[in-house]
Amino acid sequence: MRQDGLDHAWFDRRRGLVRRLFPERQIICRSEGRTSYLRLGSGLQLLTVLLFAAAAGWLAYASAMLAWRGEPPPRVVIVTPPPPAQAPAAAAVPPAATPSQAEVKAELDRVRAALADLAAEKDKTSESRELLGREIDELEHRLATLLRMQQSLLDGLGGRRLPDLAEIERAIRATGLDPAKLLAEDGKGGMGGPLIPLPRARADAAAGGPTTAALIDEMGALERRYSRLAELQRLLDHLPLDRPTPELTISSGFGARLDPFTGQPAFHEGIDIQGYADEPVAATAAGVVTFAGRNGPYGNMVEIDHGMNLKTRYAHLHRIAVKPGDKVARHQVIGTMGSSGRSSGVHLHYEVRYRDEPLDPTNFIEAGRHVLKFEQEAANARP
Numbered sequence: 001m002r003q004d005g006l007d008h009a010w011f012d013r014r015r016g017l018v019r020r021l022f023p024e025r026q027i028i029c030r031s032e033g034r035t036s037y038l039r040l041g042s043g044l045q046l047l048t049v050l051l052f053a054a055a056a057g058w059l060a061y062a063s064a065m066l067a068w069r070g071e072p073p074p075r076v077v078i079v080t081p082p083p084p085a086q087a088p089a090a091a092a093v094p095p096a097a098t099p100s101q102a103e104v105k106a107e108l109d110r111v112r113a114a115l116a117d118l119a120a121e122k123d124k125t126s127e128s129r130e131l132l133g134r135e136i137d138e139l140e141h142r143l144a145t146l147l148r149m150q151q152s153l154l155d156g157l158g159g160r161r162l163p164d165l166a167e168i169e170r171a172i173r174a175t176g177l178d179p180a181k182l183l184a185e186d187g188k189g190g191m192g193g194p195l196i197p198l199p200r201a202r203a204d205a206a207a208g209g210p211t212t213a214a215l216i217d218e219m220g221a222l223e224r225r226y227s228r229l230a231e232l233q234r235l236l237d238h239l240p241l242d243r244p245t246p247e248l249t250i251s252s253g254f255g256a257r258l259d260p261f262t263g264q265p266a267f268h269e270g271i272d273i274q275g276y277a278d279e280p281v282a283a284t285a286a287g288v289v290t291f292a293g294r295n296g297p298y299g300n301m302v303e304i305d306h307g308m309n310l311k312t313r314y315a316h317l318h319r320i321a322v323k324p325g326d327k328v329a330r331h332q333v334i335g336t337m338g339s340s341g342r343s344s345g346v347h348l349h350y351e352v353r354y355r356d357e358p359l360d361p362t363n364f365i366e367a368g369r370h371v372l373k374f375e376q377e378a379a380n381a382r383p
Contacts, residue, residue, distance in 0.1 A: 018042050022049075165225065168232050171367040175239065176359050182235055182308045240284035240312045240361075241368030242330060244350050245337070249274040251347060254360040260344050269358035270313065270351035277346050279337040281314050282330075284364070289326040289334070298349065299341020302334045311356075315349035316340050 022045035027038040172179045252260075252272035259266040283304055290311070291303035298315035302322060305311050318338025328334060339346045352361045 171370045175363045238306045242284040273348045275337045280333045283328045289322045297342035309355045311353045313351040316343045
C-alpha cells in the first residue's frame with residue numbers, strides 16, 4: 001500500500017511539473033464574425049516537444065556518424081546488365097558503319113554526282129550557246145550578202161519587160177488544152193527543200209530597215225513570176241505550135257468533110273497541107289519518135305510523142321528520115337512530102353492528138369503565131 005502511494009505521488013509531481021512547464025493554452029480563432037477556441041493541453045504540448053527533440057537528435061546522430069566514418073553521402077546507382085560476351089576476333093576489324101551512316105554516305109555520293117553532272121551540263125550549254133551565236137552571226141552575214149546580190153539582180157532586171165503571162169495562158173487554152181492539167185501530167189518543176197527562214201528580215205526593221213522588207217516582197221513577187229514563166233515555157237516546149245512545112249496551105253480542114261474517094265460525109269482527124277514532092281516536113285515540137293514506117297491508109301507515117309500525152313502524126317510521106325526511139329528537136333526534118341497510102345495527090349496529112357483523141361491542128365498553129373513573140377520576150381527577160 002505504501003509503495004502504491006509513493007508511485008502516485010511521483011506521478012503527481014511529474015504531472016504538476018509538466019503543467020507548470022506547459023500550461024494549458026487556448027488559441028482564439030475568429031472567422032466571419034464567429035469566435036472559436038482551440039485548446040492545447042499540457043500533454044499535447046509535451047508530445048510535440050518530444051517529437052521535435054527526437055527528430056533533432058536523430059539528425060545530429062546521423063550527421064555525426066557520417067562525419068566520423070569519412071564516407072560521402074549515399075548515392076543512387078542504377079545498375080545495368082553487362083552486354084553479352086562476344087567471341088574474340090582473329091584479327092582487328094574496323095567497326096562497321098551503322099545503316100543510317102551508310103544511307104547518309106550513299107545520299108552524299110548521289111548529291112556529289114548530280115552536282116558534277118550539272119557542272120558538266122552547264123559547260124556544254126555555254127559551249128552550245130557560243131556555237132549557236134557564231135552560227136547566227138554567220139547566217140546573218142550570209143543573208144546580208146544574199147540581199148545585196150538580190151538587190152543587184154533586181155536592179156538589173158528592173159529594165160526588162162516580162163511577157164504577159166495571162167496572154168500566154170490564153171493562147172494555150174485556145175488549143176483546147178488546160179495548162180494546169182498539162183503541167184500536172186508533166187510531173188516536173190516541183191519545188192521544196194528545208195525551211196531556212198530569213199532571220200529578222202521582216203520583223204526587225206532596225207536590223208534591215210524598211211528597205212529590206214520591201215526588197216524581200218519584191219524578190220518573192222519576181223520569183224513567183226519567173227517560176228510561172230518557167231512552167232509555161234516548159235509547157236510551150238511540149239506543145240506542137242509550129243508549122244510542119246514552110247508554107248501553110250490547107251486543102252482540107254479538121255472535122256466533117258466529104259471523103260475525096262467516096263464523096264460521102266466523113267470525119268477528118270487532121271488537116272491536109274498542100275506542097276510539092278519531097279518538100280521537107282519538120283517536127284512541130286521536140287519529142288521522141290514512136291513510129292516510123294508504113295501504116296495502112298496513112299502510107300509512110302511518122303508519129304512523135306511530145307510528152308504530156310501529146311502526139312503528132314505526119315502521113316503520106318515520100319521519104320522517112322527518122323526511126324523509132326530517135327529524139328527529135330523542133331524544126332528538125334523527119335521526112336519529105338509525098339502521096340503514099342490512101343492519097344489523091346502530093347500533100348501532108350497532119351494530126352495532133354491528146355490522150356489519143358484528135359484535136360484541130362490549126363488551133364495550135366494559130367496559138368503558135370502569138371506564142372512566138374512571147375517566147376522572144378521571155379528569152380530577152382531571162383536573167
